[in-house]
Amino acid sequence: MTEKKKLVILTGPTAVGKTKLSIELAKKIGGEIISADSMQVYKHMDIGSAKIMQSEMDGVRHHLIDVLEPTEDFDVFCFQKMAKDAMKGIYERGNIPVIVGGTGFYIQSVLYDIDFADSDEDLTLRTELEEFAKKNGAHALHEMLRQVDPEAAEEIHENNVKRVIRAIEYFRQTGEKISEHNKQQREKESPYNFCYFVLDDDRAKLYERIDERVELMLEAGLVNEVEGLLARGCKRESTAMQGLGYKEIIDYLQGNIDLERAVYLIKRDTRHFAKRQITWFKRERDVVRVQKDFMNYEDDKILDFMLGQLSIRHITEETT
Numbered sequence: 001m002t003e004k005k006k007l008v009i010l011t012g013p014t015a016v017g018k019t020k021l022s023i024e025l026a027k028k029i030g031g032e033i034i035s036a037d038s039m040q041v042y043k044h045m046d047i048g049s050a051k052i053m054q055s056e057m058d059g060v061r062h063h064l065i066d067v068l069e070p071t072e073d074f075d076v077f078c079f080q081k082m083a084k085d086a087m088k089g090i091y092e093r094g095n096i097p098v099i100v101g102g103t104g105f106y107i108q109s110v111l112y113d114i115d116f117a118d119s120d121e122d123l124t125l126r127t128e129l130e131e132f133a134k135k136n137g138a139h140a141l142h143e144m145l146r147q148v149d150p151e152a153a154e155e156i157h158e159n160n161v162k163r164v165i166r167a168i169e170y171f172r173q174t175g176e177k178i179s180e181h182n183k184q185q186r187e188k189e190s191p192y193n194f195c196y197f198v199l200d201d202d203r204a205k206l207y208e209r210i211d212e213r214v215e216l217m218l219e220a221g222l223v224n225e226v227e228g229l230l231a232r233g234c235k236r237e238s239t240a241m242q243g244l245g246y247k248e249i250i251d252y253l254q255g256n257i258d259l260e261r262a263v264y265l266i267k268r269d270t271r272h273f274a275k276r277q278i279t280w281f282k283r284e285r286d287v288v289r290v291q292k293d294f295m296n297y298e299d300d301k302i303l304d305f306m307l308g309q310l311s312i313r314h315i316t317e318e319t320t
Contacts, residue, residue, distance in 0.1 A: 005091055007192040008098045008316045009107055011036070012199035012279065017292065018051075019197065021060050022100040026304055027100075029316050032061040032090045033111070034083050036101030041079075041244040042070045044232065046215050047225045048245035063090075067215055070240035076160060080109040104280040105155075111194060114185040129165045140302035144168060152181035157241055157276075190286075195313050197306055198281045199293045210270050214245070214263060223259075224251055241262045244270050280289060 001219055008031060010022050033136045035041065039049035046053070051065065063086040068074055083106075087097045099107055108114060133141040142158035144169050152167045171179040201209075226249040234241055236250050245266050252262040282286065289311050295301045310316040 002191040004191060005087075006096050007111070007190075007194040008096055008310065008315065009111065009194060009196040010098060010100045010199065011102055011104065011107060011183055011197070012290075013206060013277040013281075014102050015050075015213050015274065016199050016201055016206060016271060018100055018102070018199055019052050019056070021299070021302065021306075022059050023056070024099060025297070026060045026098050027058065027307060028303070028307060029096055029310065030094070031096045031098040032063065032086075032093075034061060034086050034090075034099045034214065035064045036066075036073060036079070036083070036099050036103050036106040038066050038079075038103050038106070039240070041068050041074050042072075042100075042240050043242060044229060045067065045225070045243070045246070046071055046296065047220045047222045048243060048249075050217075051212065059064070061095075068235050070232065071238060073162075073239045075239070076105055076109050079103075079106045080114070083110050097123075102277050104284070107196075108284075111190050111196070112185060112188045113191055114182070114188075117229075126165060128160075129168060133161050133165070137165070141165070141168075142304065148177050150175040150184075151175065155179065162239070193313065193315060194286075195310050195315055196284065196287045196292050197309075198284070198287045199290045199292065200278065203278075205293070206274060207271050210274060211267050212233055214267050214270065216261065216286060217245060223253070244273060 008025070008029070010018055010025065012018055013088065020034055025031065030209065035246050040051045043048070045051065052062065064079070064082055065294060067082070067128055082101070084229050087110075090097045099283035101107070101111065129141065132144070138158045138161050141161060142153060142156075145156070148171045149167060156163045156167060157238055167178045168177070171183070222245060226246055229241070230248070230250070230253070236247065236254075241247055248257075248262040248265045248269075251257050252259050257265075288306075289307065290302060292302065295305065307316065
């Protein structure tokens with residue numbers, strides 16, 4: 001029987017403190033980090049994505065950061081392929097992949113090697129649905145999905161038009177709900193010997209940190225960053241521009257709302273996003289919950305706990 005390859009995952013809601021902890025963890029276990037973030041993959045999008053800078057990496061190799069132009073599309077299919085390619089090289093170097101980020105569906109796609117059952121493309125249907133969305137709006141398209149697959153509608157945000165269309169396509173082409181297919185895929189046994197850490201914190205403290213982060217982004221030049229992206233040819237409807245902070249600043253720059261309203265929306269929607277992330281991770285199986293407040297926010301204590309869990313699962317040697 002082939003021994004399963006080792007895999008470590010560190011996730012949790014936005015602004016919970018994954019980046020710093022992931023560096024320390026990777027250094028301790030001989031890890032290389034794969035970013036599971038839908039925005040950090042893009043070049044020129046540093047501030048709004050809270051991207052880790054080269055100077056912060058402390059010698060730890062990172063993957064899937066700054067690899068695409070913001071005019072290019074990126075989705076779970078791209079992530080799965082790119083992550084698996086990166087993991088092949090990491091294993092060849094004798095290191096352990098550490099997937100870090102808050103996009104739960106991306107993590108699932110690798111952890112359970114999900115087969116997305118990509119049926120034959122019906123470009124006529126896809127075009128029809130794209131035109132419907134343009135004419136009637138993302139909300140109307142999302143309601144169309146809700147009629148045929150309510151569970152998928154709960155999981156997929158209406159702004160993610162591409163995934164909404166994919167789910168409707170799948171139902172019309174196969175007669176099966178994509179939520180049912182994905183549920184079956186998630187029940188598969190993982191091909192990895194893994195440890196899946198979910199970092200969490202007191203909700204009030206997390207929301208406070210989100211608000212602080214948004215203010216720091218503004219001070220760091222988020223508006224200028226978005227202006228630069230528009231100058232590079234990015235459109236409001238581009239995949240990259242759907243990220244929190246970007247679409248609101250575009251609305252401000254286009255005169256649709258004032259800056260105060262834009263900042264309010266970024267903070268509110270980021271808090272809502274964090275809440276959805278927390279709900280998602282609560283549903284995940286085989287996870288190790290790491291509650292920061294229970295460990296008095298002591299980084300050493302949190303790290304020691306995680307290293308102990310890795311040792312128990314035979315992902316690392318016994319720590320001293």
